[in-house]
Amino acid sequence: MIKITNICKSYNNTQALQGISLEVNDGELFGLIGPDGAGKTTLMRILMTLLIQDEGQAEMNGLDVVKDYKRIRQLVGYMPGRFSLYQDLTVEENLSFFATVFGTTIEENYELIRDIYVQIEPFKNRLAGKLSGGMKQKLALSCALIHKPEILVLDEPTTGVDAVSRKEFWDMLKKLQKQGITILVSTPYMDEAGLCDRVALMQEGEVLSIDTPARIVENYSSTLLAARSDEMHRLIEDLRHWEKIDSAYAFGQFAHVTPKDDEMEAVELEQYLMHKKHNNLQVHEIAPGIEDVFMALMSGDRSY
């Protein structure tokens, strides 16, 4: 269990974390979601005892991150955002190095990493620096798991990895969770938020909301409309200039539109856009996704 109480941290004059409090339950897959610079990495580095907070407390399985840092290091597996294994050592050398410094062997905990490691085992004599992005990820995860940690902390593990590898990676995390490991993972991708048990939406060093992905979406009360036409750029501009619209932003092929009046129907929007001479119009009401909620939260709308 991870318990974070009112953590503050600033670098020079920049407040990186402004009183973060959250709890991650045992065996939970918890996601920290937020854009770059939200403070996700800073928070994780504090938890990993690599950084000391200015204020507040944090506990990992009851151990204080400042006082008991030595025991925490034995207990937690960490995968930094940047690939930080030895590029000039082979896959196998990296793994046995980290096993050894944690006072264990590959054989001893092979069970835990088998599913992941078998995928890179054919390349075990290849230098880590010569692996593809997805394989590097798997190796880093293996190294973080080799000492059988109770808690796993992953900092943006899927950034820069292709869609297939990303999916595989999340499947692996789910499997690890089933083995009772508490997992804290950060990601800038909203679609990955839905895969977590609970998420904390973070922005500019603050937690905007903590809940299950489903409930976060449920609590979003505003109506959401999707619109598209031949001229998407002009469409969004037009919508933003209409006084009845609260926000409009591009989302894939559509523009997601939040009207100020929740009662607004798709027809009304369509008429307005036809009046603006848009061709091939499509307008319909949609159910909001987590990304919509996040966009709403970021723009300061807390009406949900």
Add this chain to the structure above:
Amino acid sequence: MRTIKYILQKEFIQVLRNKTMLRMIIMLPLMQMLVLVFAATYDLKNVDVYVVDQDLSDASRGLVNHFEASPFFNIHDASFDLEDGMNQLKKEESDFILVIPPDFERSLVRDDKVGVQLLINAIDGNKASLIYQYTRSIISGYNKEVIMKWKSLPEFNPPMRVEFSDSYWFNPELDYKWYMAPGILSILVTIIGMFLSGMNLVREKEMGTIEQLNVTPIKKWQFMVGKLLPFLVIALLDLAFGLVIARVVFNLPIEGSLVLLFGFGALYLVGVLGLGLFISTVTETQQQVMFITFFFMMVFILMGGVFTPVESMPHWAQQLNRINPIYYFIRIMRMVSLKGSGFGDLIQEFFSLTVIGISFLSLAIWRYRKTS
């Protein structure tokens, strides 16, 4: 114990896989020993003399013959014109001008004394003073001969005088290479040790691997040993390699004990590696390490007495050398290899190096933190 073994193994693998590093480790001793030792010689040979003999007498020719007979001098040109000689001196075609005045022989006979003039190019002060000394000894030799001949003293009743004969100890033939080789070897060991250790730790920072390493339960001392021992071994191997070259190529005598030499080498390296590690704990990139290491190395080497005797430095510089590890190591290298000094002769150096080693190392350990 298993941990430390594996850490060492990892460091060695990394050094061996780094082709550039490996090449440097092998090329550096070769280059330094085979090129630098020869280049940094102070042996005075082939000094070009310009003779302005305005007397052209028996006596003046006798003096010139003395110069010609010396292995150090080489009569480059001669004329009656001092102006021409000065031009050659300015163009650096001649190193010095010997001017014999027109009434040389006459004054010698009549007044029993005469002067000659030496004009020496003193851009290189060291060389100039060496030329002066050599010239003096040639002229005094000539003097002696003149006295013997002109006074025609009876053979069995020679004039009273002090004869001196010299013998150069520890380097009987004044082979400058014997003096330089141990000094160059000290530089070699310093470069290898300081750069390798400094670059290595900061490389882990640059690659981000330090982040992963810091969350492991590796103990500080294990980490430090892992960063020290491999480079200590490599630097000592290079010292051995360099000594073999010095022995084979320059026939450098190694009078003292090799065990003592390598023991001191290890002690010295602890200090050097400690400083390298310390530099890498206060820097973020390999570039910064290069700059700072280079600065320290320049100062240490030039102050340490490789090229110029420490005894002729100003007093404050000599005091400053008390904290200069390379100063002690150069002394030790020269004393052990040329003189055969034993541990008893080097007690003071031993204590100084120990203190320096402990200080630099403590500084590095103190600065290295797993938490930023």
